[in-house]
Amino acid sequence: MSTVPQLPDWADDDIDPRVPSIARIYDHLLGGSHNFAVDREWADDLERRWPGITQATWANRAFLRRVVGYCVRAGITQFLDIGSGIPTAGNIHEILTELGVNGQVVYVDNDPVAFLMGRRILADIPWATAIRGDFRELDTLVRSPEVTQHIDFTKPVAVLVLSILHVVGDEMDPHGVLGRLGAVLTPGSRLAISHFTNEGWSAERLEELLELTRSTTTPGRPRSAAEITALFDGFELVEPGVVQVPLWRPDADTPQEAGYLDWLGGVGVKR
Numbered sequence: 699m700s701t702v703p704q705l706p707d708w709a710d711d712d713i714d715p716r717v718p719s720i721a722r723i724y725d726h727l728l729g730g731s732h733n734f735a736v737d738r739e740w741a742d743d744l745e746r747r748w749p750g751i752t753q754a755t756w757a758n759r760a761f762l763r764r765v766v767g768y769c770v771r772a773g774i775t776q777f778l779d780i781g782s783g784i785p786t787a788g789n790i791h792e793i794l795t796e797l798g799v800n801g802q803v804v805y806v807d808n809d810p811v812a813f814l815m816g817r818r819i820l821a822d823i824p825w826a827t828a829i830r831g832d833f834r835e836l837d838t839l840v841r842s843p844e845v846t847q848h849i850d851f852t853k854p855v856a857v858l859v860l861s862i863l864h865v866v867g868d869e870m871d872p873h874g875v876l877g878r879l880g881a882v883l884t885p886g887s888r889l890a891i892s893h894f895t896n897e898g899w900s901a902e903r904l905e906e907l908l909e910l911t912r913s914t915t916t917p918g919r920p921r922s923a924a925e926i927t928a929l930f931d932g933f934e935l936v937e938p939g940v941v942q943v944p945l946w947r948p949d950a951d952t953p954q955e956a957g958y959l960d961w962l963g964g965v966g967v968k969r
């Protein structure tokens with residue numbers, strides 16, 4: 699019989715420290731401290747077998763920063779971050795503060811640690827909030843007072859769906875959910891997606907990775923560039939389209955070393 703590791707004082711009973719969670723694995727890869735031995739072992743195994751995963755998570759985080767800067771330059775100050783993760787460094791509200799922008803931010807994640815830490819970190823920030831919610835419930839979530847007290851959908855909104863859809867299987871209908879979300883957004887709103895791709899992998903190597911993800915709370919569903927591009931239906935992709943995240947409008951701080959896992963990203967404008 700496996701023993702249940704004792705929860706640290708920041709955790710609550712809703713958290714299972716025996717099963718790796720993508721939110722906590724990601725937190726570990728980004729150097730955060732809200733993860734358990736099971737998450738660290740999983741992440742370290744992944745890094746051993748697929749060197750470059752840590753670099754890829756940082757590249758994805760840098761993509762987030764550039765997307766926020768791009769949206770702000772386009773005049774958008776309202777942000778909805780779906781699958782926002784455990785807040786480590788470089789969250790949207792921090793980027794807005796650095797840029798001196800008076801904005802509104804809603805973070806949504808279904809992971810209990812992400813929600814708990816989000817609430818704690820944002821306790822004194824009235825213009826940002828963390829909500830525990832599922833991607834599948836986005837249609838109802840965007841109409842809830844928790845969201846609408848921060849976001850005015852008659853004005854452009856930036857919706858960030860970064861590094862989550864590769865754990866959202868087809869049975870959760872990501873295309874349909876994003877389509878219905880697009881329907882409540884006003885023209886000029888932006889949709890940003892980053893997504894692990896299955897292109898350029900041998901079938902055996904991909905299966906090895908998928909097998910590993912089946913031991914977590916969220917089995918993987920990497921997609922092709924064409925499938926990722928199709929998720930932008932109803933949005934017009936801005937240049938340079940769906941590309942490896944370090945190639946999306948790189949700035950002086952964008953790491954350019956080779957060896958990234960194929961993590962694609964893009965931004966679309968609501969027509």
Ligand SMILES: C[S@@+](CC[C@H](N)C(=O)[O-])C[C@H]1O[C@@H](n2cnc3c(N)ncnc32)[C@H](O)[C@@H]1O
Pocket residue numbers: 720721722724758759762780781782783784806807808809812831832833834859860861862865866916
């Ligand atoms: C890899 S992390 C990405 C964090 C952040 N978006 C980033 O790019 O830095 C993926 C996040 O998606 C969340 N997630 C996975 N499936 C979800 C779902 N169905 N609904 C809401 N959040 C989900 C996980 O809990 C996790 O925090």
